[in-house]
Amino acid sequence: xxxxxxxxxxxxxxxxxxxxxxxxxxxxxxxxxxxxxxxxxxxxxxxxxxxxxxxxxxxxxxxxxxxxxxxxxxxxxxxxxxxxxxxxxxxxxxxxxxxxxxxxxxxxxxxxxxxxxxxxxxxxxxxxxxxxxxxxxxxxxxxxxxxxxxxxxxxxxxxxxxxxxxxxxxxxxxxxxxxxxxxxxxxxxxxxxxxxxxxxxxxxxxxxxxxxxxxxxxxxxxxxxxxxxxxxxxxxxxxxxxxxxxxxxxxxxxxxxxxxxxxxxxxxxxxxxxxxxxxxxxxxxxxxxxxxxxxxxxxxxxxxxxxxxxxxxxxxxxxxxxxxxxxxxxxxxxxxxxxxxxxxxxxxxxxxxxxxxxxxxxxxxxxxxxxxxxxxxxxxxxxxxxxxxxxxxxxxxxxxxxxxxxxxxxxxxxxxxxxxxxxxxxxxxxxxxxxxxxxxxxxxxx
Amino acid sequence: xxxxxxxxxxxxxxxxxxxxxxxxxxxxxxxxxxxxxxxxxxxxxxxxxxxxxxxxxxxxxxxxxxxxxxxxxxxxxxxxxxxxxxxxxxxxxxxxxxxxxxxxxxxxxxxxxxxxxxxxxxxxxxxxxxxxxxxxxxxxxxxxxxxxxxxxxxxxxxxxxxxxxxxxxxxxxxxxxxxxxxxxxxxxxxxxxxxxxxxxxxxxxxxxxxxxxxxxxxxxxxxxxxxxxxxxxxxxxxxxxxxxxxxxxxxxxxxxxxxxxxxxxxxxxxxxxxxxxxxxxxxxxxxxxxxxxxxxxxxxxxxxxxxxxxxxxxxxxxxxxxxxxxxxxxxxxxxxxxxxxxxxxxxxxxxxxxxxxxxxxxxxxxxxxxxxxxxxxxxxxxxxxxxxxxxxxxxxxxxxxxxxxxxxxxxxxxxxxxxxxxxxxxxxxxxxxxxxxxxxxxxxxx
Numbered sequence: 001x002x003x004x005x006x007x008x009x010x011x012x013x014x015x016x017x018x019x020x021x022x023x024x025x026x027x028x029x030x031x032x033x034x035x036x037x038x039x040x041x042x043x044x045x046x047x048x049x050x051x052x053x054x055x056x057x058x059x060x061x062x063x064x065x066x067x068x069x070x071x072x073x074x075x076x077x078x079x080x081x082x083x084x085x086x087x088x089x090x091x092x093x094x095x096x097x098x099x100x101x102x103x104x105x106x107x108x109x110x111x112x113x114x115x116x117x118x119x120x121x122x123x124x125x126x127x128x129x130x131x132x133x134x135x136x137x138x139x140x141x142x143x144x145x146x147x148x149x150x151x152x153x154x155x156x157x158x159x160x161x162x163x164x165x166x167x168x169x170x171x172x173x174x175x176x177x178x179x180x181x182x183x184x185x186x187x188x189x190x191x192x193x194x195x196x197x198x199x200x201x202x203x204x205x206x207x208x209x210x211x212x213x214x215x216x217x218x219x220x221x222x223x224x225x226x227x228x229x230x231x232x233x234x235x236x237x238x239x240x241x242x243x244x245x246x247x248x249x250x251x252x253x254x255x256x257x258x259x260x261x262x263x264x265x266x267x268x269x270x271x272x273x274x275x276x277x278x279x280x281x282x283x284x285x286x287x288x289x290x291x292x293x294x295x296x297x298x299x300x301x302x303x304x305x306x307x308x309x310x311x312x313x314x315x316x317x318x319x320x321x322x323x324x325x326x327x328x329x330x331x332x333x334x335x336x337x338x339x340x341x342x343x344x345x346x347x348x349x350x351x352x353x354x355x356x357x358x359x360x361x362x363x364x365x366x367x368x369x370x371x372x373x374x375x376x377x378x379x380x381x382x383x384x385x386x387x388x389x390x391x392x393x394x395x396x397x398x399x400x401x402x403x404x405x406x407x408x409x410x411x412x413x414x415x416x417x418x419x420x421x422x423x424x425x426x427x428x429x430x431x432x433x434x435x436x437x438x439x440x441x442x443x444x445x446x
Numbered sequence: 447x448x449x450x451x452x453x454x455x456x457x458x459x460x461x462x463x464x465x466x467x468x469x470x471x472x473x474x475x476x477x478x479x480x481x482x483x484x485x486x487x488x489x490x491x492x493x494x495x496x497x498x499x500x501x502x503x504x505x506x507x508x509x510x511x512x513x514x515x516x517x518x519x520x521x522x523x524x525x526x527x528x529x530x531x532x533x534x535x536x537x538x539x540x541x542x543x544x545x546x547x548x549x550x551x552x553x554x555x556x557x558x559x560x561x562x563x564x565x566x567x568x569x570x571x572x573x574x575x576x577x578x579x580x581x582x583x584x585x586x587x588x589x590x591x592x593x594x595x596x597x598x599x600x601x602x603x604x605x606x607x608x609x610x611x612x613x614x615x616x617x618x619x620x621x622x623x624x625x626x627x628x629x630x631x632x633x634x635x636x637x638x639x640x641x642x643x644x645x646x647x648x649x650x651x652x653x654x655x656x657x658x659x660x661x662x663x664x665x666x667x668x669x670x671x672x673x674x675x676x677x678x679x680x681x682x683x684x685x686x687x688x689x690x691x692x693x694x695x696x697x698x699x700x701x702x703x704x705x706x707x708x709x710x711x712x713x714x715x716x717x718x719x720x721x722x723x724x725x726x727x728x729x730x731x732x733x734x735x736x737x738x739x740x741x742x743x744x745x746x747x748x749x750x751x752x753x754x755x756x757x758x759x760x761x762x763x764x765x766x767x768x769x770x771x772x773x774x775x776x777x778x779x780x781x782x783x784x785x786x787x788x789x790x791x792x793x794x795x796x797x798x799x800x801x802x803x804x805x806x807x808x809x810x811x812x813x814x815x816x817x818x819x820x821x822x823x824x825x826x827x828x829x830x831x832x833x834x835x836x837x838x839x840x841x842x843x844x845x846x847x848x849x850x851x852x853x854x855x856x857x858x859x860x861x862x863x864x865x866x867x868x869x870x871x872x873x874x875x876x877x878x879x880x881x882x883x884x885x886x887x888x889x890x891x892x
Binding site for chain 1: 470474478481482484485486487582588589590593594597598599600601602603668726729741742743744745746747748749750751752757758760761762764765768769772773775776777778779780781782783784787788789792
C-alpha cells in the first residue's frame, strides 16, 4: 500500500464490477489520467478490474493481469489502496466492501440500495478500521450533492431537501407532459431509449429515489440512515389528464423526494408532487436530476446535472477516489471527515413522521356521477373532516355518465384526507378511486 | 497554534474586518457553533475580531479582549491558527494576508478583487510558507463553485463556464425586464433596496463579475490568473426596448461571465448577453447567482444560490475554515489540495483570445432613417464584411423620423462587426450608434 507522505508513488486502485459505470471509471482513469495527475500530483493506477463477465468488449485495452474474474482477489491484494465497488446489488457487494475494510482499504461506491439498507453497519465497520467509505456517486450522479451537504453547508442547519433524484421517472413524466401519452407508452419509450430497465420497478415505484433520500436525510440532520420509514409512492398512476389539469392550475408534476427537519421528527417522502411552474425544479426535464437545499444561512441553493449514465457517474466516483488519494498523500488520518457528516457520537435516531401526520395542500380528481347533489355530498364529507377547499372545478363533460371534478385544498392532514375519501368512495356517487396528488407550494410551511 | 493531531483543543480563528460579511461570520461561529462542533468534532474559537470601527453595534456580545482595533496584532498572535480576511480592498488586506502567511497562518478570504489582481503572487506566497489560502466565498457567495471545480470535477476537462456572477446587475436587469423601467430607474431602486452601492461602478460596469471569472478560469484550465485580458462590458446601456425585442425573438438579457477553453487560447468575457428563454440561466432572477459548467465527463452541471449577503457569504467562509481545520486536526500536510486546483508546476500562462477574434451570433438595433434604400445599404455593408443575417425586422414606426431596425446574424467575427458598423455609422442613414448585443445560443460551437 502507498505509505503516508509517499507522494511520488502512484495510488493503486482496484475496480470491482465493469458494467456501464465501472467501464466509465476505467475509461476516465485511462483517458483523463494525465489531467488527474496534473491536479492531484500523483497518478491513480488502475491495478485491477474485476468482473465475472470476461467476454464483453468494453473498448478498453487493459494491460496483462489487470482484468481478473475474482473480485475477492482484488480486495486481498496488499498493494491496492482504494477499492471502487461498482457491482451493485446487496450481498456480494456488501461482502466485498466489508472484506476491503477488514484489509485496511478505503472504498468508493455508488451503491445507494446497499447504503440505504445496510449503511449504518457499513459506516460502523469503516470507522472500526479507520478507513474511508465514500459515496458521492450514490446520489445525483455527477452533482456534488454529498460534498455540498457534508462540506460546503457545514455551518448550516438544514431545514429542507427537495429533489428530483430519479432520471427514469423524470424522463417518463416529461414524456407524458410533453406528448400527452400514457404512463405505459412513456415507459416503453424509455425502455427503448435505454432510460429504463426491462424490470423498471426500482425506478418507477420510487424505491431508487427513496434510497437516495435516506442517505441525504442522514447527512443533513445527523440521523441514522432510515430507509424503512420513508413513505414511497411511484409514478405508475400518473395520467396525461392529471398533468393537463395540473397545468391549468399552474403546476407541473414531478416525482419529488422531500425531506424536512421539523424539529423532533423529520418528514421523508417520495411521491408524485405538483409544484408551481415557476419553481426551478419544475423546469428540470428529461433524465436530469436536481436538488434544492434550504439551510438557515444560505437560504436555498440549487444543483442540477446528469444523475446517471456512464461518464457523469464516473466523474463522481473519481472525485471520491481523489479525495481519498489526497488524504493518503498528505498524511491525513482517514477520519478527516466523518462518513455521514457528523461525528459518530453525535448521530441520533430521529423518528420519521408518519405520512398520516403530513399537512399539505392536495389535488383531488373525482369521476363524479353527472347527477344533481353529487358535488355537495363530496364537499360536505370533506368539510366534516376539516378539509377546506381552495377551488372546485368541473372539468367538462364526459360521455360515460361521469365527469371529472377537480378540487384543490387548503392545508389538510393526510389522515383526514384518507378517511374522507374512504367515506366518499362508499357513497356510490363516484366511479373508481379518486386521484390524490400532494402539492408542494412555495408557501408551504417548511 | 493548535498542533497536528491535537484534536481536543479548539481551533483558534482571527477575524479581520467586521462589516456585513465579517459580522455574519462572527454570528455563524457563535450561533451555529455547537452544530459545527458536532460535525467537525472540535470547536472553532473566535479569538479575535479586528476592526477600526469600534463603535458600530453589530448585535454581538463579544467577550473581553476579543474585539480589537489592530488587525496586525491578530496576525502576529502565535495562538491564532486561521485568519479570516473580510476587510476587502487591496492594500491593507494584501499586507495582512502576506504577514499572516509569514507567520505560518492559513487564510480564508472573500476578496475577489485582490485575488483577480494579486492572486498569482498570493498563491506563490502561501505555497512558499506551506499554508492554505482558501477563497470559496470570493465567487458565487454560498454556492460551492470553487469546491465543485477544484474537487468534484477533478476528472473533467472543463470546456466552458457560463455564469451570472453579480447579483446587483442581475437585480437591475430583472427589474428592467419585469417593469420596463430604465437602467437609471432600476439602479436607483437597487440602491434604495440595498442591492447596489452608492458608487455602483464595480458592479454595473462588469468589473466584479470579471474578477470572479478570472478566478474560475484559472481553476478550470490550470492557467495563471489573468484579469487584465478579460473583455468587460457593463449593463448601463441596456434599455427596456432591447429587452422587449429580445423577448420577441425568444431571448432574455443577462450579464454573463463566459469562459471557454478552445485549446491554445481561452475566451474570457463579461458582457450583456442574449440567451434563449429555455436556457436555465435565463430564469435566474433578482439577486441570485448561478453558474453552468461544461465538462467532458459530466456534460453540463448547474448551481444557483445567493451570491452575496451576510449569511450566504459567511456560510462559504465557514466551509473554507472548516476544511482548513480538518487538515490541522487530521494531521494532513497543508498542500492537500493545490490552491488553484493544479500542481504549481503544471500551471501555465494560457493566452486569452482577443474579443476581435470572437465568433458568435449578434443582435443589432439601428435607428434607421425612414427612407427608401436604407435597409439595402446597411445589409449591403454587412454582406461586404461576411456578416450574414438570419432575420431582419423593422419594429414599428417612430415619430422622430427614424425606425428601429433589428437584425440577428449568423456566426460573425467581432472584428468584422466593428468594421462594418463603423462604415454604416459613416453613411448618415442611421441615428446614434447601433446597439450591439452578443447572443449565446444553445448551438454555439462550445
